[in-house]
Amino acid sequence: MRQNEICFDGRVAIVTGAGNGLGRDYALNLARRGASVVVNDLGVDTRGQPLGENGESAAQKVVREIESTGGKAVACHESCATREGGSAIVQAALDAFGKVDIFIHNAGFLRNGPFETQTDAQIKAIMDVHLLAGFYVGQPAFAAMKRNGYGRILMTSSASAFFGMPWQANYAAAKLGLAGLVNAIALEGKSHGIQANGLLPAGSGRLGRGDGEMDWPEGLMAAVPDGMEMIAPCMRNAYVTPMVLWLVSERCKTSHSFYSATAGRFAKIFIGATQGWLSDFDTPPMPEDIERHMAEIDDVSTFEMPHIVFDEFRPIIAAHRARLEKKGG
Ligand SMILES: NC(=O)c1ccc[n+]([C@@H]2O[C@H](COP(=O)([O-])OP(=O)(O)OC[C@H]3O[C@@H](n4cnc5c(N)ncnc54)[C@H](O)[C@@H]3O)[C@@H](O)[C@H]2O)c1
Known part of the structure; x- marks a missing residue:
């Protein structure tokens, strides 16, 4: 390890949706820097449908990768989108490592569609996995952190929520709901050494690729600015993870804040x-x-x-x- 490196020795982290994309990168890098990690992943596609993983699950693969380089991790296949699942995820951390220091809520999927025709199923599934999971995992994680007088919570929000995106009313509402959650947790956690922040990432996870599986209104691409190819090399997880690691580190004293990590630019996003x-x-x-x-x-x-x-x-x-x-x- 380099001198003055941000280190997570002795820290226990929970990362939801860590079997793929951004969450996987957070888990690998937290473990590389010393954290013991609960790799939570249900194993679903980009619309939240079961993948029916045969053999080794995405979460187990990440755990094996961590263990192969001497790191510590356990897989947890519970859904973060239910009350029981959330409790079980936190319990997995307590059973395996005895405490919770870091909680990164990152799991999710998309069910895009025009606002006026979004069904209850479409809306509720998105609320459950993005917003309610912040409560379901966040509440027991907060209680565990409180016991040790230390905690770092990071909720994954989105530019779609803060800035707007058509056909993502469900997703944007859930993700902006997480901003309200961050504000309350940051205030309630302050006297217990618990900090909470929000992230607006743009990485190369499955949801960021915007591939053919996603539903978007016709003509949306006309709004994409010229020159995207110039910044494409920075639309990678490697340009998001450093911000995440900083925000959940002991050295970071920032709370109650939102940051964008997009295409190599790191910026504060605020409400004024x-x-x-x-x-x-x-x-x-x-x-x-x-x-x-x-x-x-x-x-x-x-x-x-x-x-x-x-x-x-x-x-x-x-x-x-x-x-x-x-x-x-
Ligand atoms: N990738 C981007 O550019 C981008 C942009 C803005 C916001 N985000 C947000 O970042 C997060 C990660 O995005 P990604 O592109 O890496 O996604 P991804 O699809 O690559 O990974 C998400 C993981 O979450 C898991 N998951 C889904 N539902 C779950 C549940 N109920 N319980 C546990 N695990 C579950 C999936 O199985 C999957 O492995 C998401 O919250 C997304 O909304 C991503």
Whole structure:
């Protein structure tokens, strides 16, 4: 190991959906740097249908790869998308390694389709595997972390959620739901040494390839910018995993944040409130007042980044106070 290398010796990590794609890369690299890893994977295709893996499962293959280089890992084939499965995944970590330090929720699949025709089955399956799994595995993992006063949680969100993508209403809603989950966990975990962050990756996992198996609206490709071939070499898992390893490391002190790891660019993604327009405090505004002030309301040149609901009130109180002082003076 190189000097000053980020190290996971003695740490126990759970990675959901670690049999393929990005999750596999996280598991291999965490183990390479000393972590004991629960490689969770149900073994499904990109639409969540059983693969019927004959012989060795994807999760077992990853475990064998880790063990062949002297690392420690166990496979867990439970679904993270059920309450029982989530508990069993965390129990697998406790049984094999005695604790949980790191939880990366990465498992998932897609069931794309136009918003107006998405069925309950389409919506619920996506909510279960992306959003609810964050609760099902996250709750027992959080409880285990709390016992040791240490934890690193990383939820996999998506650019589709933060920025938008047609035919992914189910997926985008679930993935943005994970952002809300991160915000709450980060606040609740702070006093227990537990940090929570979210990731917007673009890698070469099966879901990132956008191959023929995916359903997209006709003409979508026309919106793809010219020059994608230039950045294609960086659309690989190797350009996502370093950000993930950093965020779940002991050295990282960041929490309550979202980062994009896309095509070699690593960027903070944030939610902000513009300075906005301050209405008269004695007389409620009319809709026409809102219309007239939309430019100020929309002006993103000055903004705040609230980190708890109450933060939003601070600049409003300050502006109100300044206005009163001006009036008084
Ligand atoms: N690849 C990208 O570019 C990209 C972009 C944005 C977001 N993401 C997100 O990153 C994550 C990984 O994507 P990927 O492309 O590596 O996917 P992938 O299909 O290569 O791997 C996902 C794994 O999750 C497993 N899985 C599915 N349902 C499961 C369940 N209920 N329980 C346990 N395991 C289950 C699958 O068997 C599969 O091995 C997903 O959450 C995806 O939405 C990926």
